[in-house]
Amino acid sequence: xxxxxxxxxxxxxxxxxxxxxxxxxxxxxxxxxxxxxxxxxxxxxxxxxxxxxxxxxxxxxxxxxxxxxxxxxxxxxxxxxxxxxxxxxxxxxxxxxxxxxxxxxxxxxxxxxxxxxxxxxxxxxxxxxxxxxxxxxxxxxxxxxxxxxxxxxxxxxxxxxxxxxxxxxxxxxxxxxxxxxxxxxxxxxxxxxxxxxxxxxxxxxxxxxxxxxxxxxxxxxxxxxxxxxxxxxxxxxxxxxxxxxxxxxxxxxxxxxxxxxxxxxxxxxxxxxxxxxxxxxxxxxxxxxxxxxxxxxxxxxxxxx
Amino acid sequence: xxxxxxxxxxxxxxxxxxxxxxxxxxxxxxxxxxxxxxxxxxxxxxxxxxxxxxxxxxxxxxxxxxxxxxxxxxxxxxxxxxxxxxxxxxxxxxxxxxxxxxxxxxxxxxxxxxxxxxxxxxxxxxxxxxxx
Numbered sequence: 096x097x098x099x100x101x102x103x104x105x106x107x108x109x110x111x112x113x114x115x116x117x118x119x120x121x122x123x124x125x126x127x128x129x130x131x132x133x134x135x136x137x138x139x140x141x142x143x144x145x146x147x148x149x150x151x152x153x154x155x156x157x158x159x160x161x162x163x164x165x166x167x168x169x170x171x172x173x174x175x176x177x178x179x180x181x182x183x184x185x186x187x188x189x190x191x192x193x194x195x196x197x198x199x200x201x202x203x204x205x206x207x208x209x210x211x212x213x214x215x216x217x218x219x220x221x222x223x224x225x226x227x228x229x230x231x232x233x234x235x236x237x238x239x240x241x242x243x244x245x246x247x248x249x250x251x252x253x254x255x256x257x258x259x260x261x262x263x264x265x266x267x268x269x270x271x272x273x274x275x276x277x278x279x280x281x282x283x284x285x286x287x288x289x290x291x292x293x294x295x296x297x298x299x300x301x302x303x304x305x306x307x308x309x310x311x312x313x314x315x316x317x318x319x320x321x322x323x324x325x326x327x328x329x330x331x332x333x334x335x336x337x338x339x340x341x342x343x344x345x346x347x348x349x350x351x352x353x354x355x356x357x358x359x360x361x362x363x364x365x366x367x368x369x370x371x372x373x374x375x376x377x378x379x380x381x382x383x384x385x386x387x388x389x390x391x392x393x394x395x396x397x398x399x400x
Numbered sequence: 401x402x403x404x405x406x407x408x409x410x411x412x413x414x415x416x417x418x419x420x421x422x423x424x425x426x427x428x429x430x431x432x433x434x435x436x437x438x439x440x441x442x443x444x445x446x447x448x449x450x451x452x453x454x455x456x457x458x459x460x461x462x463x464x465x466x467x468x469x470x471x472x473x474x475x476x477x478x479x480x481x482x483x484x485x486x487x488x489x490x491x492x493x494x495x496x497x498x499x500x501x502x503x504x505x506x507x508x509x510x511x512x513x514x515x516x517x518x519x520x521x522x523x524x525x526x527x528x529x530x531x532x
Contacts, residue, residue, distance in 0.1 A: 155432075158431050158432070162424055162427060162428050162431070165424060165427070166420065166421070166424045169420040169423070169424070170410065170417065170420060171406075173409075173410060173413050173416045173417050173420055174406045174409040174410050174413065175409070176413055176416065178409075178412050178413060179413060179415070179416065179456060179457050179459070181460065181461065187460065187477060187482055190484060191477060191482040191483070191484060192477045194482075194483055194484060195466065195475050195476070195477050195480050195482075195483065196474070196475055196476065196477065198475075198483075199468055199471065199475060205467060205468040205469075205471055206466075206467050206468075207466040207467065207468065207480070207483040208466055208467075208483045208486045208487050208490070210483075211483055211484060211487040212487040212490060212491065216487065219491065220491065223491050223494050223495060226494070226495050226498050227494055227497075227498050229498070230497075230498030230499070230501050230502050231498075231501075233502050233505065234501050234502060234505045237502075237505040237506060237508070237509050238505050238508065238509070244509075244512070292467075293467065294465070294467065298490065298493075298494055363471075364468070364471040365471045384494075391501050394505075395504070395505070395508070
């Protein structure tokens with residue numbers, strides 16, 4: 096009797112991993128040779144292969160069962176959870192009440208989310224900025240052009256592609272960039288400076304400015320961007336923004352815990368110059384996010400700023 | 401609780417149910433894909449599921465977004481939704497972006513060295529270069 100198609104497919108899937116190990120690709124002579132060596136070294140190959148096959152099959156099947164059990168358990172949990180999205184929402188407790196009813200008086204911004212992430216939980220957001228900084232640093236470490244990471248061939252290919260880009264400019268991209276670039280920069284700056292009044296803030300505005308810079312790099316080539324945003328400017332802006340942010344947060348914590356008077360006025364809620372430290376922090380965060388976005392892009396593409 | 405009651409509750413909490421499904425899809429992708437790039441995309445799925453879960457838990461249908469439009473009137477919890485989950489999700493999104501960039505950079509370096517994205521092949525080549 097012939098097994099049905101789905102059964103053979105399932106069998107193939109379950110055994111797929113072990114089969115790959117058992118039959119290395121024909122063109123790769125060195126792998127075959129060394130695999131045989133390992134097998135001889137560790138004992139009879141037949142027993143080892145069947146054991147690894149068994150382990151692989153059992154682990155694959157148990158993984159599927161685990162996923163399914165997890166799905167069922169979490170669905171049960173959701174079914175027994177109190178109903179959300181209605182008036183009886185349990186998350187509307189005294190924490191939310193305090194933030195909503197006194198947040199504007201205590202901090203001065205009409206955007207309550209900005210109040211929370213930049214003042215009440217400002218230290219937490221500072222840690223988040225540090226995570227972003229660390230991410231950019233790790234990407235630079237891994238992808239920067241150094242002698243381990245780049246061969247002469249890569250460099251020649253990069254040079255050729257740069258030369259071709261300079262010789263044949265992409266006219267549609269250049270024209271669109273001429274129109275879009277000022278709008279993007281202006282809108283980014285608007286979102287950045289109105290973070291305490293409307294949705295947005297440092298992270299959204301910074302991403303927009305970073306996107307505008309990536310567009311400029313694509314349309315006019317990297318040399319154009321290097322005239323105003325090179326290595327020195329990048330490091331100065333990034334570190335400067337982070338240090339400025341840290342200083343502001345430390346000052347606010349110190350003043351708040353000692354009951355001193357804050358030199359940043361709260362102002363009238365709803366006006367542009369209000370809400371104390373939120374506006375300067377938003378600008379610092381926005382600059383850092385813009386730098387990070389552009390650095391991510393340019394290091395992934397060419398390995399240098 | 402009867403089965404019908406269970407289904408009814410799931411329908412009421414349908415956003416959470418969708419988040420759970422998305423999370424399990426991401427987990428399956430993380431476990432069963434051999435391709436490192438697909439593994440990172442699955443991780444993004446799981447991130448999105450967590451964000452969806454947090455956001456829909458904080459919201460109340462019919463309430464306004466937590467931005468006070470009229471500063472002269474005293475804000476009340478009856479009008480605005482909870483602003484705390486929005487702040488938490490914002491934090492999570494930024495951390496997830498950093499994590500994705502870091503993971504992709506590591507993947508790119510591995511690809512440059514071993515010329516494959518398959519995790520088994522990479523481990524095999526790594527062991528070979530160590531032992532022989």
